[in-house]
Amino acid sequence: xxxxxxxxxxxGHFHADDVFSAALLLEVWPGLEIRxxxxxxxxxxGLAFDVGxxxxxxxxxxxxxxENGMPYAAFGLLWKxxxxxxxxxxxxxWLDEHFIQPxxxxxxTGCGDSLxxxxxxxxxxxxxxxxxxACFWRAEAFAAQVLKNRLEGARAVNxxxxxxxxxxxxxxDQVVVLPRxxxxxxxxxxxxxxxxxxxxxxxxxxxxxxxxxxxxxxxLKCRFPESWAGLRAPQLERVSGIxxxxxxxxxxxxxxxxxxxxxxxxxxxxxxxxxxxQRAGETxx
Numbered sequence: 001x002x003x004x005x006x007x008x009x010x011x012g013h014f015h016a017d018d019v020f021s022a023a024l025l026l027e028v029w030p031g032l033e034i035r036x037x038x039x040x041x042x043x044x045x046g047l048a049f050d051v052g053x054x055x056x057x058x059x060x061x062x063x064x065x066x067e068n069g070m071p072y073a074a075f076g077l078l079w080k081x082x083x084x085x086x087x088x089x090x091x092x093x094w095l096d097e098h099f100i101q102p103x104x105x106x107x108x109t110g111c112g113d114s115l116x117x118x119x120x121x122x123x124x125x126x127x128x129x130x131x132x133x134a135c136f137w138r139a140e141a142f143a144a145q146v147l148k149n150r151l152e153g154a155r156a157v158n159x160x161x162x163x164x165x166x167x168x169x170x171x172x173d174q175v176v177v178l179p180r181x182x183x184x185x186x187x188x189x190x191x192x193x194x195x196x197x198x199x200x201x202x203x204x205x206x207x208x209x210x211x212x213x214x215x216x217x218x219x220l221k222c223r224f225p226e227s228w229a230g231l232r233a234p235q236l237e238r239v240s241g242i243x244x245x246x247x248x249x250x251x252x253x254x255x256x257x258x259x260x261x262x263x264x265x266x267x268x269x270x271x272x273x274x275x276x277x278q279r280a281g282e283t284x285x
Contacts, residue, residue: 001081003029006046009074011036013123014136016116016143017073017107018050022136023144024075025049027151028082036133050074056081058108066101073104091154099150119143161187168193174222175267177260181206189213194222194274195267200256204246205263208254209270223252224270242266 007025009018022034025047040052049056056077058064064072072080079100083092106113122139124130160182167178168191176188178198188196188210200206209220227239230250237245244262248255257263 003032004047006044007032007034008040008044008046008048008051009034009036010051011038012132014119014132014139015107016103016113016119017075019119019122019136019139019143020075020103020147021049021056021078022140023147024078024082026140026144027147028086036136049078066096070101070105071108073107075107076100076104086151087154088158091157094157095150095154115146157183157186160184164188173268174271175264177264185211194271197260197263197267202256204256204258205260206254206256207263207267209252220253222267222270222274224248224255224266225273226252228252228255240266240269242269 007022009022025032025034037051040048040054044052047056048054050059050073051057053060056074058071058073058077064077066072066076076096079092079096083095086092087095102113103116105111106116119139119142122135122142124132124135163180163182164176164178164184164187167176168188170177171191171193174192174194176184176191176193176196178184178196181198181201184196184198190213191210193210195207195209197205197207207224209223212219212221225240228236228245228248229252231239231248233246236248237243242257242262242265244258245266246256246258255263255266257266
């Protein structure tokens with residue numbers, strides 16, 4: 001999609017849909033001139049959104065629907081066209097589902113949404129002499145920061161995925177060691193990894209069990225022994241036989257350790273116990 005010479009949306013009372021649409025266009029094309037008017041001028045050759053019945057309007061008789069049946073509003077239509085170039089296909093889809101669709105739903109149904117309500121609060125009250133356009137641009141500045149935060153979060157997920165996939169390629173005995181903490185669950189859940197180790201912000205290292213994907217009971221592929229649950233050093237060191245273990249969460253999903261070697265030893269012990277239980281179950285012992 002080429003940069004338009006001019007963009008236009010409706011004047012008067014504004015909503016999250018047109019405000020976020022403006023913020024998105026300015027994120028893609030900084031400095032783009034966006035005007036507000038009650039009607040699209042005859043012969044207009046720019047990009048009209050949320051008005052005028054064109055490609056980025058959703059008020060006509062033929063509703064534009066997503067595959068899940070959710071109708072598009074202007075923001076969703078623009079995101080469908082522009083989102084992938086900002087954050088890639090996977091995160092563009094995720095943001096549509098978790099960020100944009102709730103706003104589109106609110107604009108199409110009036111069902112209510114807290115973020116849409118916050119944007120709507122920038123409108124002049126009924127007996128105010130405030131300039132509606134000035135209020136619109138204050139709302140756009142707010143929306144632009146929200147959008148930037150969402151985009152940066154999505155890009156961070158992409159960076160994390162690259163880091164975790166690189167560590168996954170070096171996995172040993174179903175344990176992945178990350179060089180630094182990064183969001184790892186989405187990448188490792190669908191892999192063969194059972195445990196993950198990473199440097200802790202508190203110093204030392206943390207080790208966690210990897211969740212089983214799409215498990216309604218939220219179980220782990222491997223958890224730490226029940227005899228460790230809730231223990232702290234030095235008792236945890238005595239029970240586990242591993243020096244340098246500091247803490248095991250009461251639910252057994254996480255341990256903290258002073259060193260990488262201690263964290264890896266905890267993972268080996270967890271896997272050994274899990275394998276022993278599996279063998280016992282198979283033999284009926």
